[in-house]
Amino acid sequence: MTQIDAPQTRHPNQLLAEELRRTRLAGGLRHFIGGQWVDSQGGATFEAHSPIDNSLLTTVARGDEADIDRAARAAHDAFQLWKEVGGAERRRLLHKIADLIEARAGEIAVLESLDTGQAIRFMKSAATRGAENFRFYADRAPGAGDGQSLPAPGFLNYTLRQPIGPVGVITPWNTPFMLSTWKIAPALAAGCTVVHKPAEWSPVSATLLAEIMDEAGLPAGVHNLVHGLGESAGKALTEHPLIQAIAFVGETTTGSAIMRQGAQTLKRVHFELGGKNPVVVFGDADLDRALDAVVFMIYSLNGERCTSSSRVLVQEGIYDEFTARIAERARNIRVGDPLDPETEIGPLVHPRHLEKVMSYFGAAREEGATIAAGGERVGESGNYVSPTLFTGARNDMRIAQEEIFGPVLTAIPFSDEAEALSLANDVQYGLAAYLWTNDLTRAHRFAHGLQAGMIWVNSENVRHLPTPFGGVKNSGIGRDGGDYSFDFYMETKNVAISLGTHKAARLGVGTPPVVTPREAGE
Structure with a gap:
């Protein structure tokens, strides 16, 4: 079993993490409702643990139906005022939030790594991306209500947009800070108020974001935070009659449950769910660049990324050589303490998730695939797993169909374009897809045939904020x-x-015609 080298000296990130555990986290995390930091009405709490060693990180207020009701009512009351706040003022406040996020970038990065296990090298950008999300929507706030002029014979038609009301935002445990800003910033820019329920496995950065928005001067009740479990706080939020819509990022099965729970109150829903995204590599591609992109898009962020390219479809003539190069790169990836700047893969977020990911190692062997790299736990404490590559796989195997959500890649050969497209589309998911070829005509033709909401050609995932982000199926x-x-x-x-x-x-x-009594009775 591969071991993790213990650091010879503590580096600044570890020292800051120790300080934050003593100061910010020692007293526990509370809800933020109506502009006040409060405990759960029932006094319940749950524990959050660091995936680095599964030690206790902090205690967290455990919200339930009563806490969600209090937050929803606060959001409803605040909406009556917030919807009337002009776009210029919303822009000013959202830019102020972005300023404060950037000012606390180091703290955000360390807390995110400590809470989720994500390598600090990637979490350094968490604050930057979060601030960018707020700035992007801040600048669009003044025009959020703009519509169109649609004249017709005899009429002047015009449209306008108005905020829907209080909304629920339920965010996942992978890169939670950035994803929270991605959902909350446009809601605030639109004039909505928010009740935020973060994932119970990574609650820390949501508290920090609530602090920042309060410090920026966001009016009380415009943003509310309720910690808790999905089956209690999450369910209460999706069912609450004052909440007009639910924005959710997470597993497909949870999305289905939210849709059922919100049906009685006709909730509008926005779901970013699972993926089993293909990256298709043709023999005519720039294979060096393709290799870099393939390795990055599955092994960065611990593979816990909805847009990760977890299936690599490689043309037969280059399959053996290309997968051998992937295996070599995977074996060289540094697994270790996420607070160490040299670490490339940190621990998975939770012991339960570690067990899930590791279960696919046995499944791969049973189904006849080869583990060309990895396939083992790393170290004896913490939730570390080695970067893994399955070769000799078929698309009907579990490792090719199910979302593993870890640093695990399944490599499948294909013969021609038709087979590649069939394999790429032959899953229940359709979030993202990646294509590597130097044939321009094929690139357009293939992209049109892919069943995915987002497609990158000759590139890894490079996000452009004005473009649509979401999936199909x-x-x-x-x-x-x-x-x-x-x-x-x-x-x-x-x-x-x-x-x-x-x-x-x-x-x-x-x-009017005259109707006799007899006629009326006929």
């Missing part, structure tokens, strides 16, 4: 990004003004 409903987010958080209203030139149909202006 079991990967989700709706799109984030640009004005697409406003389509979810706002209602579009049409106003038709008559120019007085049309003639309305007239009823009841003639002489």
Whole structure:
């Protein structure tokens, strides 16, 4: 079993982490409701542990139906004022939030690594990306309500957009800070108020974000935070009649449950769900660049990324050589303390998730695949697993069909374009896809045939905020990004003004017929 080398000296990130555990986390995490930090009404708590060694990180208020009700009512009351706040003022506040996020970038990065196990080298950008999300939507806040002029004969039609009301935001445990800003920023820019329920496995950065928004001067009740478990706090949020919509990022099965729970109150839903994303490598591609992208998109962020390219489909003529190069790179990836700047893969978020990921090592062997790299736990404490590559796989295997959500890649050969497209689409998911080829015509043709919401050609995932983000099939409903987010958080209203030139149909202006009693009874 591969061991993790113990650091010879403690580096600044570890020292800051120790300080934050003594100061910020020692007293536990509370809810933020109506502008106040409060405990659960029932006094319940749960424990959060660091995936580095599974030691106790902090205690967290465990919200339930009563806490969600209090937060939803606070959001409802605040909405009556927040919806009237002008776009320029919302822009100012959201830029202030972005400023404060950037000012606390180091703290955010360390807490995110400590809480989730993500390598600090990637979490250094968590604050930057979070601030970018707020700035992007801050600048769109003044125009969020803008519509269109749609003249018609005899009428002047125009549309406008208005905020839908209080919304629930349920965020996942992978890169939770960035994903929280990705959902909350457009909601606030649109004029909605928010009740945020973060994942119980990574609650820390949500508290920090609530502090920052409060410090920026966001009015009380506009943003509310309730910690808790999905089956209690999450369920209460999705069922609450004052919550008009639910924005959720997480597993497909949970998305289905949320849709059922919100059906009685006709909740609008936006889901970013699971993925089993293909990266297709043709023999004519720039194989060096393709190799870098393939390795990065599955092994960075511990493989706990919804857009990770977890299936690599490689043309037969280059399959053996290309997968051998992937295996070599995987074996050289440094697994270790996520607070160490040299670490490339940290621990998985939770022991239960570690067990799930490791269960696929046995499944691969049973189904006849080869473990070309990895396939083992790393170290004796913490939730570490080695970067893994399965070769000799078929698309009907569990390792090719199910979302593993770890640093695990399944390599499948294909013969020609038709087979590659069939394999790429032959899963229940359709979030993202990646294509490597130097044939321009094939690139467009293949991209049009892929069943995915987002496709990158000759590139890894490079996010451009104005573009739509979301999936098809079991990967989700709706799109984030640009004005697409406003389509979810706002209602579009049409106003038709008559120019007085049309003639309305007239009823009841003639002489009514005489009806005798006998005729009336017939």
